[in-house]
Amino acid sequence: MDIIKTENIVKDYILGKIKVRALNGIDLQIQKGEFVAIMGPSGSGKSTLMHILGCLDSPTDGTYYLDDVLVSKMPKASLAAVRNRKIGFVFQSFNLLPHLNILKNVELPLMYGGMSKRKRTAKAKEVLQNVGLGDRLKHKPGELSGGQRQRVAIARAIVNDPSILLADEPTGNLDSQSGGDILEIFTELHSQGNTVIIVTHDQAIASRAERIIKIKDGKIVDGNSNS
Ligand code: ADP
Ligand code: ADP
Secondary structure (H helix, E strand, O other), X not given: OEEEEEEEEEEEEEEOOEEEEEEEEEEEEEEOOOEEEEEOOOOOOHHHHHHHHOOOOOOOEEEEEEOXXXXXXXXXXXXXXXXXXXEEEEXXXXXXXXXXXXXXXXXXXXXXXXXXXXXHHHHHHHHHHHOOOOOOOOOOHHHOOHHHHHHHHHHXXXXXXXXXXXEEOOOOOOOHHHHHHHXXXXXXXXXXXXXXXXXXXXXXXXXXXXXXXXXXOOEEEEOOOOO
């Protein structure tokens, strides 16, 4: 089953009188449970595509079905609700809230679901333990290394049991040892049945993915055959 299906996705950014076409006709199918790497030169549209797949932004044109739901024309508020339920997103720059400890950072996505405080805390602790940070619950992001912060960000992304896990250059700010640890976590999540999509320049990640999709000038130039 295709968990992601896009047809002819176009994304334009308008800057005054200048129009930048960041995506120029993306047809993409990704099956449930796949581990996909997205690669391509800087400026080719990878982040823009990830933001659309992650329901952080909408395309200018084209259709996007996520889990058989048409999300490409949804108003912002509905899109945010879909994002909260179905998407886990990991950024290169972690994007944690600096004034909250890591337990609270990971509990945040559970606030929308109406789960009790006790259950939220238990679930966040469990996920932090799974990424090896069970002994750091009260630490703030600034008191952790880059690799540890990225593990917190992964815990936050998966705490809701999302349908897909998207990561935009998750090892880009890490040394190779920490990057390797992060790759192990994604590999483990994939082996548990999760759909994992990672934008990367990292050959170690690419070699572990089941499929590499290459993007150039806002188009897919290789890798969109999953049959
Ligand atoms: P990549 O992630 O592959 O480096 P991006 O998706 O960030 O590529 O960018 C694709 C193109 O869209 C580039 O030409 C970039 O300058 C442009 N772009 C990206 N974000 C914006 C934005 N917020 N406003 C205007 N142009 C943008
Ligand atoms: P990268 O990790 O690839 O450098 P950034 O962390 O700079 O990416 O974020 C990329 C874009 O995503 C920025 O335009 C930012 O405004 C947006 N963004 C970051 N975090 C969120 C979020 N939680 N919700 C919505 N948009 C976000």
